[in-house]
Amino acid sequence: MSESLVQVRGLTKIYKRGSERLTVLDNLDLDVARGDFVALMGPSGSGKTTLLNLIGGIDRPDSGSVQVGDRSIDQLSDRALAHWRSAHVGFVFQMFNLLPVLSAERNVELPLLLTGMSGSERRRRARTALSLVGLEDRASHKPAQLSGGQEQRVGIARAIVTDPELLLCDEPTGDLDRKSGDEILELLVALNESQGKTIIMVTHDPHAAERAKRTVHLDKGRLSMEAAA
Amino acid sequence: MRFLNWIRQIIAVTGMNLRNIPSRPGSSIVAMLGIAGVVAVLVAILSIGAGFEKTLAGTGSPDTAVVIRAGSSSELSSGIGSDDARIVSQAPGIATGETGVLASAELYVVVDVPKRSSGTDANVPLRGVQDTAFEVRRNLRIVEGRRFESGLREIIVGRGAAREFAGLDLGAEITWGSNQWTIVGIFEDNGSLAESEIWTDAPVLQDAYNRGSSFQTVRVRLESADAFSTFKDALTADSRLDVSVERENDFYAAQSGVLTNIVNVLGGSITFLMGLGAIFAAILTMYAAVSARTREIATLRALGFGGSPIVISVLIEALVLGILGGLAGGLVAYFGFNGFQTSTLNWASFSQVSFAFAVTLPLLVTGLVYAVLMGLFGGLLPSWKAARLPITTALREL
Numbered sequence: 001m002s003e004s005l006v007q008v009r010g011l012t013k014i015y016k017r018g019s020e021r022l023t024v025l026d027n028l029d030l031d032v033a034r035g036d037f038v039a040l041m042g043p044s045g046s047g048k049t050t051l052l053n054l055i056g057g058i059d060r061p062d063s064g065s066v067q068v069g070d071r072s073i074d075q076l077s078d079r080a081l082a083h084w085r086s087a088h089v090g091f092v093f094q095m096f097n098l099l100p101v102l103s104a105e106r107n108v109e110l111p112l113l114l115t116g117m118s119g120s121e122r123r124r125r126a127r128t129a130l131s132l133v134g135l136e137d138r139a140s141h142k143p144a145q146l147s148g149g150q151e152q153r154v155g156i157a158r159a160i161v162t163d164p165e166l167l168l169c170d171e172p173t174g175d176l177d178r179k180s181g182d183e184i185l186e187l188l189v190a191l192n193e194s195q196g197k198t199i200i201m202v203t204h205d206p207h208a209a210e211r212a213k214r215t216v217h218l219d220k221g222r223l224s225m226e227a228a229a
Numbered sequence: 230m231r232f233l234n235w236i237r238q239i240i241a242v243t244g245m246n247l248r249n250i251p252s253r254p255g256s257s258i259v260a261m262l263g264i265a266g267v268v269a270v271l272v273a274i275l276s277i278g279a280g281f282e283k284t285l286a287g288t289g290s291p292d293t294a295v296v297i298r299a300g301s302s303s304e305l306s307s308g309i310g311s312d313d314a315r316i317v318s319q320a321p322g323i324a325t326g327e328t329g330v331l332a333s334a335e336l337y338v339v340v341d342v343p344k345r346s347s348g349t350d351a352n353v354p355l356r357g358v359q360d361t362a363f364e365v366r367r368n369l370r371i372v373e374g375r376r377f378e379s380g381l382r383e384i385i386v387g388r389g390a391a392r393e394f395a396g397l398d399l400g401a402e403i404t405w406g407s408n409q410w411t412i413v414g415i416f417e418d419n420g421s422l423a424e425s426e427i428w429t430d431a432p433v434l435q436d437a438y439n440r441g442s443s444f445q446t447v448r449v450r451l452e453s454a455d456a457f458s459t460f461k462d463a464l465t466a467d468s469r470l471d472v473s474v475e476r477e478n479d480f481y482a483a484q485s486g487v488l489t490n491i492v493n494v495l496g497g498s499i500t501f502l503m504g505l506g507a508i509f510a511a512i513l514t515m516y517a518a519v520s521a522r523t524r525e526i527a528t529l530r531a532l533g534f535g536g537s538p539i540v541i542s543v544l545i546e547a548l549v550l551g552i553l554g555g556l557a558g559g560l561v562a563y564f565g566f567n568g569f570q571t572s573t574l575n576w577a578s579f580s581q582v583s584f585a586f587a588v589t590l591p592l593l594v595t596g597l598v599y600a601v602l603m604g605l606f607g608g609l610l611p612s613w614k615a616a617r618l619p620i621t622t623a624l625r626e627l
């Protein structure tokens with residue numbers, strides 16, 4: 001496959017709890033090629049979320065580097081990092097993390113507020129993203145009026161509305177029933193295949209991991225690779 | 230463009246915050262009530278001073294002069310003999326009316342009358358006047374009954390005194406010391422200080438209180454406001470007299486200063502303490518608001534929203550609470566206290582003055598400014614906390 005989109009080198013993350021030091025990520029390397037769909041598996045508490053947060057630039061490593069595209073994001077200031085996130089990554093959360101007071105469309109529009117786009121352009125893009133996830137008819141619904149599966153689709157629409165190359169999904173089906181979860185996986189596969197999104201998806205469901213192109217296992221701070229079907 | 234983005238972020242986040250308020254009405258209402266309470270109390274207290282000032286200011290007129298003995302600060306401590314009073318009435322600059330030269334020699338005692346509201350005794354001025362007094366005070370008129378008859382133990386009562394004190398009703402008899410008086414009239418004087426007084430014939434009062442033929446003040450109506458210096462210079466130059474002369478409005482303004490200062494200092498300290506309480510309530514409310522939204526804020530930050538729009542939006546939310554509270558408090562003060570009639574001790578004359586609370590626009594503005602400050606102080610720490618939440622831990626919260 002083509003060159004890497006994500007290059008993680010020597011990544012170490014240590015949490016200090018009182019006098020205890022917990023090395024969650026230990027000198028870890030990872031390469032994710034453009035267009036790849038990686039499932040990240042591992043026991044609970046093994047550091048999957050931590051790794052995802054470091055790649056997405058919402059956390060800082062104790063040592064090591066994270067390069068995404070041509071950017072070494074560990075070198076960026078907080079402000080530059082926030083700006084980088086808004087343009088280059090889409091986050092999909094296990095609990096959806098929609099803002100309850102906003103309609104589906106307004107939730108999807110949020111990341112566009114950080115661009116110079118006009119209101120009508122923002123609205124148009126939000127609609128497009130909603131129709132990509134099959135929810136154009138739910139645009140004015142509040143999150144509480146949607147099912148879990150629909151909420152997660154809104155979450156995905158929000159993640160892709162700025163057209164980032166990289167999607168980081170932290171257990172996106174963890175809170176859904178099997179059927180809704182399958183639909184979400186379907187959607188991610190479609191985004192990967194037809195839109196060329198590079199996806200890293202944390203999951204502890206082997207059935208979900210099967211939908212990815214490959215799976216990596218995180219245990220004791222290190223990764224072990226395994227090719228999937 | 231970057232600035233526009235920033236503004237857009239603030240508007241978006243603020244809009245979400247404000248729409249969140251109804252989901253936690255309890256704590257927001259507590260904070261608003263706290264601020265409203267402080268503003269209501271502040272404005273009400275300050276309106277006492279304003280009303281008192283207004284009454285005293287309405288009493289004085291620049292073309293009327295008050296003559297008291299040099300060195301005394303009030304009518305009560307002054308004394309002027311009848312000879313001196315005659316000399317004063319012959320000075321240049323005094324207007325002439327139907328009752329002759331418009332100089333009114335007056336004396337002044339203080340009688341105890343129970344308040345209608347509390348039943349406790351208060352000092353009320355009982356003033357002995359001559360016929361000219363009714364012409365020197367041009368607004369004074371009898372609204373019920375008639376004037377006292379000279380030589381008789383008859384009194385007339387100011388409208389404010391009649392309202393505030395028990396037993397001061399038309400036709401009633403009242404005893405002070407060994408003297409019995411009959412109330413024959415009620416008078417008004419445009420809401421001035423005189424309305425807090427009781428009047429009778431000067432010789433009758435001199436007799437009742439063993440004052441011989443002496444007076445305490447001479448009040449004169451001048452030909453014009455400009456005649457004041459002519460009049461004053463003549464009296465000051467006269468070696469037979471040892472008096473001080475002031476325009477009536479200045480005389481009363483100086484009196485209102487004492488009480489107004491007391492009220493303002495008192496109001497200031499009470500509301501300062503209450504204000505600390507309200508700020509505390511606002512801080513707790515905003516902390517609760519921020520922690521209820523921890524994950525939302527973290528989500529926004531993860532999406533790339535900056536810290537400063539979050540800080541500012543929390544501050545704006547606190548400000549909105551402050552402004553709403555301030556408006557509510559101002560309304561309560563206005564509808565609850567404006568025009569509220571009461572009486573208080575005039576520290577300069579040691580007698581009761583009846584007046585109405587005056588909730589003025591400047592006071593309402595002062596109250597609102599206070600409310601805004603309370604909101605701002607309340608929002609400061611919580612907004613800081615909101616912006617400093619580490620994104621990763623905040624995202625883990627439920």
Ligand SMILES: Nc1ncnc2c1ncn2[C@@H]1O[C@H](COP(=O)(O)OP(=O)(O)O)[C@@H](O)[C@H]1O
Nearest residue numbers: 015017024043044045046047048049050051622
């Ligand atoms: N802020 C933190 N402080 C201390 N320990 C943390 C913190 N965040 C995570 N951890 C610990 O780090 C380990 C990895 O957490 P996480 O990345 O959430 O694991 P996973 O997503 O694989 O379940 C866990 O043991 C967790 O308790």
Ligand SMILES: [Mg+2]
Nearest residue numbers: 048049050170
């Ligand atoms: Mg996790």
